Amino acid sequence: MSPLLSLVLAWLSGLVAASFLTPAWWMWLLLAGGVLLLLFGLRARPAFRWPLVCLIAFALGGARYQFAQPTFDETTLAHFNDVGTVVIEGVVWDEPDERDTRTNLRVQVETLTLLNEAARPVSGVALVYAPSLSPERLNATGEPRWHYGDRVRIIGNLETPPEFESFSYRDYLARLGVYSQVRQAEVEFLAAEQGHWLYQPIFNFKAHALNTIEQLFPEPHAALLQGILLGVESRIPQTIKDQFSTTGTSHIVAISGFNIAILVGLFMTLFSRVAGPNRGALLTILVIVFYTVLVGASASVVRAAIMGSLGVIGQRLGRSGAGLNLLALAAFGMTLVNPLTLWDVGFQLSAAATLGLILYGDALKVAVQNWLEKRLSAERAARLASFASDLFLLTLAAQITTLPILAYTFRQVSIISLVANVLILPVQPAVMILGGVALLLGLVWLPLGQVAAWLAYPFTAYTLAFVDVFARVPGASLALGEVAPVLVLMFYAALFGWTWMSQKPVEARPSWWARLTQEFAPAGGLAALSLVAFYAWGSFFTLPQAGQLTLTVLNVGEGEGVLIQTPSGQYALINGGPSGNVLVRGLAQHLPLFTPQLDLLVVGAVQDENIGGLPDLLERYRVQQAALTQATRGGSAYPALSAALNARSVFIHPAAELPTYNLGEGAQLKILMDSERGSVVRVEWGRFSALLPLNLQEVNAAELPPSTVLLLTRSTLRALTVELVEAVNPTVIILSADAATRLTPEQAALLAGRTVLSTAERGTVKLITNGMQLWAEGER
Numbered sequence: 001m002s003p004l005l006s007l008v009l010a011w012l013s014g015l016v017a018a019s020f021l022t023p024a025w026w027m028w029l030l031l032a033g034g035v036l037l038l039l040f041g042l043r044a045r046p047a048f049r050w051p052l053v054c055l056i057a058f059a060l061g062g063a064r065y066q067f068a069q070p071t072f073d074e075t076t077l078a079h080f081n082d083v084g085t086v087v088i089e090g091v092v093w094d095e096p097d098e099r100d101t102r103t104n105l106r107v108q109v110e111t112l113t114l115l116n117e118a119a120r121p122v123s124g125v126a127l128v129y130a131p132s133l134s135p136e137r138l139n140a141t142g143e144p145r146w147h148y149g150d151r152v153r154i155i156g157n158l159e160t161p162p163e164f165e166s167f168s169y170r171d172y173l174a175r176l177g178v179y180s181q182v183r184q185a186e187v188e189f190l191a192a193e194q195g196h197w198l199y200q201p202i203f204n205f206k207a208h209a210l211n212t213i214e215q216l217f218p219e220p221h222a223a224l225l226q227g228i229l230l231g232v233e234s235r236i237p238q239t240i241k242d243q244f245s246t247t248g249t250s251h252i253v254a255i256s257g258f259n260i261a262i263l264v265g266l267f268m269t270l271f272s273r274v275a276g277p278n279r280g281a282l283l284t285i286l287v288i289v290f291y292t293v294l295v296g297a298s299a300s301v302v303r304a305a306i307m308g309s310l311g312v313i314g315q316r317l318g319r320s321g322a323g324l325n326l327l328a329l330a331a332f333g334m335t336l337v338n339p340l341t342l343w344d345v346g347f348q349l350s351a352a353a354t355l356g357l358i359l360y361g362d363a364l365k366v367a368v369q370n371w372l373e374k375r376l377s378a379e380r381a382a383r384l385a386s387f388a389s390d391l392f393l394l395t396l397a398a399q400i401t402t403l404p405i406l407a408y409t410f411r412q413v414s415i416i417s418l419v420a421n422v423l424i425l426p427v428q429p430a431v432m433i434l435g436g437v438a439l440l441l442g443l444v445w446l447p448l449g450q451v452a453a454w455l456a457y458p459f460t461a462y463t464l465a466f467v468d469v470f471a472r473v474p475g476a477s478l479a480l481g482e483v484a485p486v487l488v489l490m491f492y493a494a495l496f497g498w499t500w501m502s503q504k505p506v507e508a509r510p511s512w513w514a515r516l517t518q519e520f521a522p523a524g525g526l527a528a529l530s531l532v533a534f535y536a537w538g539s540f541f542t543l544p545q546a547g548q549l550t551l552t553v554l555n556v557g558e559g560e561g562v563l564i565q566t567p568s569g570q571y572a573l574i575n576g577g578p579s580g581n582v583l584v585r586g587l588a589q590h591l592p593l594f595t596p597q598l599d600l601l602v603v604g605a606v607q608d609e610n611i612g613g614l615p616d617l618l619e620r621y622r623v624q625q626a627a628l629t630q631a632t633r634g635g636s637a638y639p640a641l642s643a644a645l646n647a648r649s650v651f652i653h654p655a656a657e658l659p660t661y662n663l664g665e666g667a668q669l670k671i672l673m674d675s676e677r678g679s680v681v682r683v684e685w686g687r688f689s690a691l692l693p694l695n696l697q698e699v700n701a702a703e704l705p706p707s708t709v710l711l712l713t714r715s716t717l718r719a720l721t722v723e724l725v726e727a728v729n730p731t732v733i734i735l736s737a738d739a740a741t742r743l744t745p746e747q748a749a750l751l752a753g754r755t756v757l758s759t760a761e762r763g764t765v766k767l768i769t770n771g772m773q774l775w776a777e778g779e780r
Contacts, residue, residue: 003050008328010054014061015339021062028063032056065339070179077109077124078179081160087113088182089153091194093125095203095296096146097234100557100579101612103130103146105187106178107154127161127173127181128154131608132580133615133636136189142647144615144640148203149195156185175340199293206230206294212442214620216453218596219588221460223581225435227253228428231295237585240464243471245410248399248417249424252463255295256350257304262432263291264308281316285309299334299347306330307354323358327351348405356401357394359499364397365389395421400495404488411480420470430459454594549667549685551767553711554586555759555779558738559609560713562692563590564683568664572600573617574681574692578609580616586764587621600661601626601650602669603641604679604694605715606634609738615640618648625651627658627671629679631695655679666771673699678715682707686771691728693719701727708774709767714738720747730754732776734765 018028039052072079080086093108105128113119130146138144161170161181173179193200209230214222223235233241233253244250251258267287271280292305310326331351334341341347369385376384396418407413414420434456442449470476501509547567554561556577563586564572571591576583601623603611615637626645632638645652655674663669667685674680678695682705690709693699696719710730712720717739732755735743740758755776757765763779 002325002328004325005328006050006054007057008332010057011061011332012335012342014058014063015065015335015342017058018062018065023062023066025063025066028059028066032059032063035059061335061339064336068339070174072179074120075122077112077122077126077158078160080112080114080122081158081180083114084157085115085155086158087119087153087155088122088126088158089119089190090126090151092146092148092150092152093195095148095206095232096130098132098145098581099234100582101132103132104128105130105146105150105152106176107152124180125176125178126154126158127178128152128156128185128187129181129183130185130187131636132612133640134187134189135636135639137192138640138643140189141192142643144636144643147192147207149193149200151190151192151194153188153190154182154185155188156182158182171343175338175344202290202293209439209443211619212446212449213439214584215446215596216438216442216449217457217460218591218593219585220464221457223585224253224460224464225431225439225456228255228259228432229435229439231255231298231301235581237581240467243467245412246414246477247420247424247467247470248406248414249420249467251349251353252424252428254346255298255301255304257307257354258428259432260288260291260301260304260308262429263287264312266433268312278316281312284312288312299341299344300350302334303330303347303350303354306333323354327354327358345405345409349402352401352405353398356398360397360400361389361394363502364393368393391426392418392422395425404483404491407480408483408485408488411483413478413480414476415478416470416473416476420466424463424466427459427462431456431463434459450594457593547665547770549663549683549688549769549771551683551690551709551769552590553734553736553759553765553767554583555737555764556582556586556613558714558736559605559607559612560692560694560711560736561586561613562711563587564663564669565590566599566663566665567667567685570599570664571597572602572661572663572669573598574602575604575610575694576613576617578612580613583613583617584620587617589764590766596621597624598622599624600669602655602671602679602681603628604655604674604681604692605629606631606638606678607715608635608637609714610694611641612637615644618644623648623650625653627653627655627661629655629674629694631676631678633676672704680704685769688769688771688774690767691730696724704728708732709734712736712739714742717742717747720750722750725750732757732767732774735759 014028035052035055039049039056042048042052070076070078077088088107088109089111090107090109092105094106097104107126107128109122109124109126111119112122130152133144134146135144137146137150158180159182161173161178163170173181195203210226210232213225213229216222217225220237220240223237224240227233227236231254236253241250241253244253264284267284268280271283274280275283288305288308292301295301307326307330310329314326334347365385365388368388369381372381372384375381399417403413434452438449438452438456440449441452548565549567550565552563552565554563554577556579559575559577561576561583562574564574566572573587598621601614603614603626605611606629611634618641623645628645655671659671661669663683663685665685667683670682670684672680672682673695675695675698677697680695680699681692683690683692687708689705689707690711691704691707692711693704693716694713696716699719701719701721701724704724704727706727706729708730709732710728711734713736733751735756735758737758737760740760757776757778759765761778761780765779766777768775768777
C-alpha cells in the first residue's frame with residue numbers, strides 16, 4: 001500500500017469516527033498535536049514513525065468533520081425553522097429542478113421577515129417548492145419558467161427537512177448545504193440575471209442547450225440525452241428510470257468517468273494538434289472544469305473530473321499509471337472541501353466502480369487470457385481477452401465493488417445487469433458523441449443539428465429498447481430486505497483480503513490458499529451469454545394507419561389530454577394536463593417520429609390541472625391553429641399559454657366561433673357549448689361519437705346528444721347524474737386518473753353495465769374506429 005493511500009484511508013477513517021464521536025474540532029486538533037509531539041519524541045524509532053503519521057491524519061479527519069458541522073444563530077436561516085409563516089428574499093442559486101407539477105428551487109436567502117417585524121439579514125439556503133410557471137416572470141422576461149439567478153420573494157412556513165424510517169432527507173439536504181425547506185410556498189419573481197458573474201452565463205448556456213435538445217429529439221430520447229450530456233435526470237420519466245435501475249444500467253444516464261474520459265480523449269487530441277501538448281493539456285483541463293460546472297458538479301462528477309485532470313497532468317509528466325493514488329487524491333480533495341461527501345451515494349458508487357476497475361479490470365483480463373492460452377495461440381488469446389475485456393470484463397470489475405453499496409442503499413440487486421450491460425454499453429460512445437455533435441451543431445443552426453440528430457437517434461432508440469426488453473424479463477431484479485451494515489463490511493473485508501493475498505508472491509502465500517483457489521477457481525471457461533431477441537423497431541417508426549380515427553386519452557394524472565388522429569392523418573389535441581414533461585412524453589409515443597406538429601389545439605378549460613403542460617408543449621411542437629374557450633379565470637399557466645401562442649403567431653379561433661372543425665373524410669370536431677366555465681367538445685365520424693365535456697356546470701344534461709364514448713374528469717365528475725347517463729347513453733366511459741380516485745359508490749352504480757376504462761388502471765387509453773366499429777386498448 002502506497003504512503004499516500006495509507007494517509008487518505010486514515011483521513012477517511014477519522015471522518016467516519018467523528019460522525020459517531022462527539023468531541024469538538026479543537027479536541028481532535030489537540031489529539032493531532034499530542035501525536036505530533038509523540039512522533040518528535042520517538043523520531044529515533046522508525047517503526048513508530050508511519051503509524052503515528054497515519055494517526056495524525058486520522059485526528060485531522062475527525063477535526064475537519066466536526067468543524068464542518070453547522071451552528072445556527074439569529075444570523076442563519078435555519079435558526080428560524082418551524083416558527084410559522086415567514087417572508088424570505090434571495091436568489092435562485094442552483095439550476096431549478098423541474099418536476100412534473102412543480103419546480104424545486106434552491107434559494108440563497110439574504111433577508112427574512114417575521115410577522116410584524118422588520119426584515120433582517122440572514123444567510124443560508126432554502127429548498128423551495130415553487131409553481132412550475134410564474135406569471136410575474138412571464139410579464140417581465142417573456143419566459144414563465146424559473147432560471148438560475150432569479151431573485152424571488154417567498155412567503156411560507158420555514159421547516160426543518162424530515163427524516164423518514166429508511167431514509168434521512170435531512171441528512172441528504174445537509175450534504176448539499178440545505179437545512180431549511182418551504183413547501184406550499186407563494187413565490188414572487190422580482191428580477192432575473194442576479195446570479196454569480198461567472199456561473200450566470202454558464203447556466204444560461206445550459207438552459208439554451210437543454211431547450212435545443214428538446215427541439216432536436218423526440219421524447220423520451222431528448223430526456224435521455226439531457227441526462228447523458230448535461231446531467232439533468234429529473235426530466236427522464238420515472239418508468240424509464242426504474243427500467244435502468246432494474247437492469248443495472250443506471251450509470252448510463254449519470255455523468256461519470258466515462259463521459260470525462262471521452263472529453264479528455266477528444267479535446268486532448270484536438271488541442272494538442274492546435275496548441276501543442278502542454279497548452280493542449282491546460283485547455284483540456286479547462287474544458288473539464290467548465291463541463292463539471294455545466295452538469296451540476298455532483299460528487300461523482302467532481303471525482304471523475306479530478307481524476308481526469310490529474311490523469312492529464314500525469315500523462316504530461318510521464319506518470320500516468322498510479323490509479324489508486326489518483327483515486328485517493330480525488331477522495332481527499334473532495335472530503336476536505338465537504339466532509340459530508342463521503343456519505344453521498346453517488347460518490348460512493350463512483351469511487352467503488354473506479355476502485356473495481358483499478359483492482360480487477362486488468363486482473364480479469366489476464367486471467368481470461370491465461371485460460372485461453374492453454375487452448376489457443378498466444379496472439380489469438382490476447383485478441384479475444386481484449387475483446388472480452390471491452391465487452392463485459394470491465395463491467396464485471398465495476399460491479400464487484402459496487403454490489404454491496406447497491407444492495408444496502410437500494411435494497412435490490414439486478415440479476416440481469418451483466419448481460420444488459422454487454423449489449424447496451426457498446427453503443428454508448430456513439431450516443432454521447434453523436435448526441436453531443438447534434439447539440440453543438442444545433443446551437444449553431446438548428447436544421448444542421450437536426451441532421452446529426454437523425455444519425456444519433458438509432459443509438460438512443462437502441463438503448464431505450466434494450467433497457468425496456470431486459471426490464472421486462474421475469475426476475476430481472478431481486479428485491480432485498482434491509483441489508484445489515486455488518487454484511488457490507490464482511491463482503492468488502494473478504495474481497496480485499498482475497499485481493500491482498502492474490503497479489504502476494506506465490507512463495508509467500510500460505511499452503512491452504514493454494515488448495516482453496518484450486519478448488520473454487522473457475523475451470524469451465526467463460527459462461528455462455530444468452531442473446532435477447534431484437535426489440536421491434538416498428539414501435540418507433542410505424543406511422544398510424546390512414547382511414548381510421550384514433551382518439552387517445554393520455555394518462556396525464558390530473559386533468560385531461562386527448563389526442564385525436566384524423567382519418568386524413570392530421571392531429572388535434574384537446575387540453576393537456578398539468579405537466580409539460582408528462583404531456584410531451586405521452587405525445588411522443590403516438591405522433592410520427594421527427595414530426596413535432598399539431599394541426600389543431602383546443603383549449604377548453606383554463607385551470608392549471610387542464611392546461612399546465614401546454615406552455616412547455618409549445619416550446620417543442622408547432623401548432624397551426626388553436627381554439628380557445630372564453631373562460632379566462634385560470635391559474636398561472638393560462639397567461640403563459642396566451643403569451644406563447646401570440647409569440648408564435650398561432651392563428652386563434654374563439655371556441656364559440658368554431659362550432660365545427662373538419663377532421664377529414666366526414667369526421668368532425670364540434671364545440672357544442674362554450675362559456676365562462678369552459679367548453680363541451682364532441683367528435684363525430686359515421687356511427688361513432690365521443691363526448692368530451694370540459695365543463696358540465698352550466699349544461700342541461702337532457703340536451704346533450706347520445707354518444708358512443710363519454711370522458712369524465714375530476715371537474716366534470718360532479719355533474720355525473722342519472723339524467724346525464726340516460727341522455728348520453730354511452731357504451732364506453734373513460735375516467736381520467738383523478739376522476740377514478742374520486743368516484744363515489746353511488747356514481748359507480750350509475751355506470752354499471754357499461755364498459756368503464758380508467759387511465760389510473762389502464763394507463764393511456766386508445767380508441768380506434770373506422771366509423772362503424774370501435775376497438776379499445778390500454779397501455780397496461
